[in-house]
Amino acid sequence: MGMTMTQKILAAHAGLDKVEAGQLIMADLDLVLGNDVTTPVAIKEFNKIGADGVFDKNKVAIVPDHFTPNKDIKSAQQCRLIREFAHHKEIANYFEIGRMGIEHALIPEQGLAVPGDVIIGADSHTCTYGALGAFSTGVGSTDMAAGMALGKCWFKVPEAIRFNLTGKLQPWVSGKDVILHIIGKIGVDGALYQSMEFGGEGLASLSMDDRFTIANMAIEAGAKNGIFEVDQQTLDYVKEHSTKEYKVYSADEDAVYTRVIDVNLSEIKLTVAFPHQPDNTRTIDQAGDIAIDQVVIGSCTNGRIEDLRAAARVLKGRKVHPRVRTIIFPATQKIYLQAMKEGLLEIFIEAGAAVSTPTCGPCLGGHMGILAKGERAVATTNRNFVGRMGHPESEVYLASPAVAAASAVTGRISSPEEVVL
Amino acid sequence: MIKGKVIKYGNNVDTDVIIPARYLNTSDPAELARHCMEDLDPTFVGRVNAGDVMVAGRNFGCGSSREHAPIALKASGISCIIAETFARIFYRNAINIGLPILECPLAAQEISEGDEVSVDVNTGIITNHTTGKVYQGEPFPEFMQQIIKSEGLINYVRERMGQK
Numbered sequence A: 001m002g003m004t005m006t007q008k009i010l011a012a013h014a015g016l017d018k019v020e021a022g023q024l025i026m027a028d029l030d031l032v033l034g035n036d037v038t039t040p041v042a043i044k045e046f047n048k049i050g051a052d053g054v055f056d057k058n059k060v061a062i063v064p065d066h067f068t069p070n071k072d073i074k075s076a077q078q079c080r081l082i083r084e085f086a087h088h089k090e091i092a093n094y095f096e097i098g099r100m101g102i103e104h105a106l107i108p109e110q111g112l113a114v115p116g117d118v119i120i121g122a123d124s125h126t127c128t129y130g131a132l133g134a135f136s137t138g139v140g141s142t143d144m145a146a147g148m149a150l151g152k153c154w155f156k157v158p159e160a161i162r163f164n165l166t167g168k169l170q171p172w173v174s175g176k177d178v179i180l181h182i183i184g185k186i187g188v189d190g191a192l193y194q195s196m197e198f199g200g201e202g203l204a205s206l207s208m209d210d211r212f213t214i215a216n217m218a219i220e221a222g223a224k225n226g227i228f229e230v231d232q233q234t235l236d237y238v239k240e241h242s243t244k245e246y247k248v249y250s251a252d253e254d255a256v257y258t259r260v261i262d263v264n265l266s267e268i269k270l271t272v273a274f275p276h277q278p279d280n281t282r283t284i285d286q287a288g289d290i291a292i293d294q295v296v297i298g299s300c301t302n303g304r305i306e307d308l309r310a311a312a313r314v315l316k317g318r319k320v321h322p323r324v325r326t327i328i329f330p331a332t333q334k335i336y337l338q339a340m341k342e343g344l345l346e347i348f349i350e351a352g353a354a355v356s357t358p359t360c361g362p363c364l365g366g367h368m369g370i371l372a373k374g375e376r377a378v379a380t381t382n383r384n385f386v387g388r389m390g391h392p393e394s395e396v397y398l399a400s401p402a403v404a405a406a407s408a409v410t411g412r413i414s415s416p417e418e419v420v421l
Numbered sequence B: 001m002i003k004g005k006v007i008k009y010g011n012n013v014d015t016d017v018i019i020p021a022r023y024l025n026t027s028d029p030a031e032l033a034r035h036c037m038e039d040l041d042p043t044f045v046g047r048v049n050a051g052d053v054m055v056a057g058r059n060f061g062c063g064s065s066r067e068h069a070p071i072a073l074k075a076s077g078i079s080c081i082i083a084e085t086f087a088r089i090f091y092r093n094a095i096n097i098g099l100p101i102l103e104c105p106l107a108a109q110e111i112s113e114g115d116e117v118s119v120d121v122n123t124g125i126i127t128n129h130t131t132g133k134v135y136q137g138e139p140f141p142e143f144m145q146q147i148i149k150s151e152g153l154i155n156y157v158r159e160r161m162g163q164k
């Protein structure tokens, strides 16, 4: 019986020739990640262990991105705590305000995630790096603490669902629509405890940014990780961003999957997830007439350069609807700079949008765009749970950057085709 | 043996409603407990008693990886959670902080709000004293029992490091 991609990576990191679904293993870690919300809790636990230092100063990354630039005194205290810890433990990959980005956009960009890695992060969207053919998964703060001390983490070897991609995306359709479509189909617990393994001939037509978006939202189907087959595009990305050693794993031909799902990319339409669950999806033509108050473009899901380009294509020479606030936050400083060089920021500001320094900000209802009672937002983020972006009676509609930008112009949920003629 | 009164919720209770992000600028358990379940059930904090058992449907604890969620539940007095299924990060977080949780679809469906139940974490046996029904929950694999016995992953790791 063969192994899936994930099983092979886990076996190699546990020093085993073979693992089976359900087996509990201890695996070596290539990277341990935390942010300003989860790291303070991890530090408390880490100090209880009584270890002298972290297992490897180059294999821990700490990114203050959630409540930064510090939103209030309490978050400033939290950031001070993690800054001092990073300094004291000489952690190489601590990213200060001004040099940072939203962790899941930043880590690949910095070359800290490569194919074949095992990565844990005290943040659920750590699964993003599966786009690079790594095993990466979200854990809690205590796992982060133990990981920092030991360089190891316990895992239950997951089963996998295989997604066979065919075809090619239609104009305006993006990775966001693919993953919303899939979650709509299998449900928010459709891949519970399992890996989502993506491959097939359709893969070649998906950009790296599309793949990051898809892997990012694997957790929204309850998955342990999302993972992509490695192809030439992946290797080009790695070459451009990293000097780390990497190893390409592929699934055995006789790997066992709980399900094989065929996804024809050519058939996927622009998709929106209605409140209050990411699986409550509708294609744009069935969205109906939904007036909105705010648009948020950014986050670890859709704050990369291609996302900003898509938004700019819609907003260029147009104006944000007078009743709508539009907030755009590039996911890293590098992306911000790139957007500036390409003239995208000018397009946004001319259109009447606010452009922010990288932060998680409104994505988790933290700051920089909180919704009032009864307000509605279209967001390119990944969660639309009750109260996610503010008041418990506000609503979040998840969509792609193109749909979000089009909605900003019309003031209601709209297709870019309505706006860009 | 855990014994307590049941507080019951439905499917897909996410960590954003267990502890909303607006309170994540602190990690103090007592402060987190003051806002536990606030967006789903504003009456929770007022009526939960130490030892109470939470029962819920599918995919309990989905969403964000915030360990603040099980910490808030534990600090609010919840002694054990029984659900049809748990989201995986919540599952590991609860075990790692030493909060017992059990998967048992039948028990999760049949037990009602206000019932008196007891739970034997070692065997996975759940007894509903109100109805007299007994259920067999999924017992923990041995490795996890060791973590629970050590009262969390940190003590478990300390013990391991001590052996080195």
Ligand code: SF4
Residues within 6 Å of the ligand: A065, A066, A102, A103, A104, A123, A125, A299, A300, A301, A359, A360, A363, A364, A381, A382
């Ligand atoms: S952007 Fe949103 S989903 Fe991504 S790490 Fe930040 S808070 Fe989490």
